[in-house]
Amino acid sequence: MPTTATFPQPVIRRVEVGSSIVAEQAATAPADLKISTEHVSVKYSGKTAVRDVSLEIRERSILALIGPSGSGKSTFLRCFNRMNDLIPGATVEGEVCLDGEDIGDAGVSVVELRRRVGMVFQRPNPFPMSIYENVAYGPRRRGMNSRAQLDELVETSLKRAALWDEVKDDLRRKSGLALSGGQQQRLCIARVLATDPEVILMDEPASALDPVSTLRIEELMRELRENYTIVIVTHNMQQAARVSDVTAFFTMAEDRAGYLVEMGPTGRIFTRPAERLTEDYISGRFG
Amino acid sequence: MTANHSPASLHRRTSRAIVADRAATIVLWGTAAFVLLLLGTIILHFALAAWGVVSLGFIFGDPSDTALGGVFPVFWNSIYMLALTMLIAVPVGILGGIYMSEYARETGPLGLVTSAIRFAEEAISSVPSIVVGLFGLILFVDTFRWGFTALGGAFALTLFNLPLMTRLSEQALRAVPQDERQASLALGATKWQTIRHVVLPLAIPGLVTGVILTAGRVFGEAAVLLFTAGIGTPVHYDFANFNGFGLDFNSGWWHTSPWSPLRPATTLSVYIWKLNSEGLGAFKNQLADGSAAILIGMVLIFNLGARAVGRVLTRKLTAA
Ligand SMILES: Nc1ncnc2c1ncn2[C@@H]1O[C@H](COP(=O)(O)OP(=O)(O)O)[C@@H](O)[C@H]1O
Numbered sequence: 001m002p003t004t005a006t007f008p009q010p011v012i013r014r015v016e017v018g019s020s021i022v023a024e025q026a027a028t029a030p031a032d033l034k035i036s037t038e039h040v041s042v043k044y045s046g047k048t049a050v051r052d053v054s055l056e057i058r059e060r061s062i063l064a065l066i067g068p069s070g071s072g073k074s075t076f077l078r079c080f081n082r083m084n085d086l087i088p089g090a091t092v093e094g095e096v097c098l099d100g101e102d103i104g105d106a107g108v109s110v111v112e113l114r115r116r117v118g119m120v121f122q123r124p125n126p127f128p129m130s131i132y133e134n135v136a137y138g139p140r141r142r143g144m145n146s147r148a149q150l151d152e153l154v155e156t157s158l159k160r161a162a163l164w165d166e167v168k169d170d171l172r173r174k175s176g177l178a179l180s181g182g183q184q185q186r187l188c189i190a191r192v193l194a195t196d197p198e199v200i201l202m203d204e205p206a207s208a209l210d211p212v213s214t215l216r217i218e219e220l221m222r223e224l225r226e227n228y229t230i231v232i233v234t235h236n237m238q239q240a241a242r243v244s245d246v247t248a249f250f251t252m253a254e255d256r257a258g259y260l261v262e263m264g265p266t267g268r269i270f271t272r273p274a275e276r277l278t279e280d281y282i283s284g285r286f287g
Numbered sequence: 288m289t290a291n292h293s294p295a296s297l298h299r300r301t302s303r304a305i306v307a308d309r310a311a312t313i314v315l316w317g318t319a320a321f322v323l324l325l326l327g328t329i330i331l332h333f334a335l336a337a338w339g340v341v342s343l344g345f346i347f348g349d350p351s352d353t354a355l356g357g358v359f360p361v362f363w364n365s366i367y368m369l370a371l372t373m374l375i376a377v378p379v380g381i382l383g384g385i386y387m388s389e390y391a392r393e394t395g396p397l398g399l400v401t402s403a404i405r406f407a408e409e410a411i412s413s414v415p416s417i418v419v420g421l422f423g424l425i426l427f428v429d430t431f432r433w434g435f436t437a438l439g440g441a442f443a444l445t446l447f448n449l450p451l452m453t454r455l456s457e458q459a460l461r462a463v464p465q466d467e468r469q470a471s472l473a474l475g476a477t478k479w480q481t482i483r484h485v486v487l488p489l490a491i492p493g494l495v496t497g498v499i500l501t502a503g504r505v506f507g508e509a510a511v512l513l514f515t516a517g518i519g520t521p522v523h524y525d526f527a528n529f530n531g532f533g534l535d536f537n538s539g540w541w542h543t544s545p546w547s548p549l550r551p552a553t554t555l556s557v558y559i560w561k562l563n564s565e566g567l568g569a570f571k572n573q574l575a576d577g578s579a580a581i582l583i584g585m586v587l588i589f590n591l592g593a594r595a596v597g598r599v600l601t602r603k604l605t606a607a
Pocket residue numbers: 044049067068069070071072073074075076087256258
């Protein structure tokens with residue numbers, strides 16, 4: 001299983017370009033920068049939930065956000081596709097850049113941003129429509145009407161989400177809600193892939209799933225990493241260790257505001273954390 | 288059961304709970320049975336009273352002075368008034384519901400608008416229908432000089448029903464889980480696309496309930512229409528007559544085309560009221576019972592039809 005190789009081995013990974021292996025590099029070596037945040041703070045009605053987080057995310061890597069419940073991981077994740085805009089009373093300070101462009105700029109189209117930065121939620125939430133219509137939802141909303149184009153896109157998206165074989169026989173007849181929890185979550189991933197995103201955000205995508213489905217999702221993430229930049233929130237440390245290249249540890253300050261304690265290659269964070277707080281959390285003394 | 292614990296107290300507590308449980312079951316089943324019985328009695332009463340009265344000839348025939356005759360003109364008017372009122376009230380009510388559920392702000396200057404709308408909703412809802420009728424009389428019949436018209440009646444009925452339709456639409460839309468909106472928005476859909484393709488289809492069962500309740504009030508309303516749509520109806524409708532679309536108010540209000548919204552229109556409910564309050568004909572009891580039976584039949588058919596349409600609509604809206 002490809003998902004078990006990360007921990008506790010050193011974080012050296014083959015990087016594939018096309019089909020040939022051309023380079024080996026450390027997971028955190030400076031490479032193409034996809035996302036950066038600078039001094040990002042989030043407040044809910046004046047109460048700070050995330051304080052002053054600055055970090056950088058490499059393209060085609062998996063960043064895991066770990067930390068105790070309430071440390072602002074989900075809140076921080078929602079900064080990347082501006083979902084916090086939808087929460088009354090939420091204010092975001094600081095800068096989040098996607099490919100060097102500040103996504104908070106007045107001229108930025110949130111609709112286009114959310115197409116490029118997809119999101120998978122904690123609870124699988126397919127629409128009460130057929131499997132086909134679930135996957136076609138995003139493309140249709142930006143005007144794709146050709147039956148042939150949609151058919152192809154639905155098929156490739158479902159294949160990438162490792163769901164095609166299980167559902168190909170009743171794409172149009174079966175409701176997305178009639179699938180099992182694990183299948184539903186893969187459908188939600190397929191639905192995101194169909195919008196052709198560059199970044200995929202996942203907020204505890206496996207926390208509602210059984211262990212077998214969880215492993216399938218993790219396997220899928222390792223495959224998707226070839227083409228997408230992934231940020232995953234997880235409370236499951238084994239999961240973070242198994243799937244991610246880089247881990248960021250969040251915790252809460254005295255005033256319960258979440259902040260970034262440290263971030264580094266997953267292998268190092270789990271074997272030689274620099275901070276006492278990280279070590280305590282990882283070894284189960286806290287949280 | 289087991290001897291070790293104190294079986295007496297255990298037994299007493301359990302049995303009290305069981306008694307309460309049984310009592311609740313009986314009371315609730317009893318209530319349901321009573322309601323059903325009441326409904327059944329009403330339907331049965333009119334079914335029996337209308338036995339031998341209601342026939343195709345009664346529904347589709349013209350009234351007569353010398354025989355039982357039919358009630359077709361008022362039957363037609365009931366359908367006409369329903370269609371005209373729903374045509375105005377349903378779209379406006381649903382749009383209002385969408386505003387209140389999806390766009391209205393609770394704070395800031397726009398919060399005041401929201402409060403004002405809620406206040407107006409409640410205020411109008413609590414106005415007796417006879418007062419709404421008088422308002423329609425002053426506004427449409429007198430001030431606008433329309434005379435008694437179906438259109439004036441439809442506007443008055445809309446005024447009377449809009450608060451209910453808006454409130455029920457708002458509730459139906461609010462009942463759609465926030466998750467669904469988030470999923471759509473996170474996929475890069477706009478707010479309107481989210482409403483159109485996710486929220487509305489999921490709200491349809493609730494919206495249909497709103498339409499049915501509103502329609503029921505239109506079918507049954509007499510007081511509002513008495514003063515606005517009037518009680519003048521010809522004994523025969525000529526469906527090939529299109530007189531009355533010229534907006535020629537000087538020619539008097541007596542537009543005879545059954546299609547014209549600018550003619551008076553007595554509905555079944557108003558007709559029943561009229562028969563019972565001033566009816567003198569020999570057949571007035573049979574006419575009233577027959578009309579009531581038709582009215583009940585129309586309400587039932589409308590309810591079933593609206594639900595069927597709702598199901599088709601849900602399917603249409605969620606596909607593509
Ligand atoms: N919609 C919201 N409105 C107000 N407060 C919120 C909201 N969402 C989260 N919070 C608060 O922000 C803090 C961080 O929450 P969250 O980001 O969900 O943490 P985590 O995902 O790490 O468990 C918590 O104190 C939580 O109560």
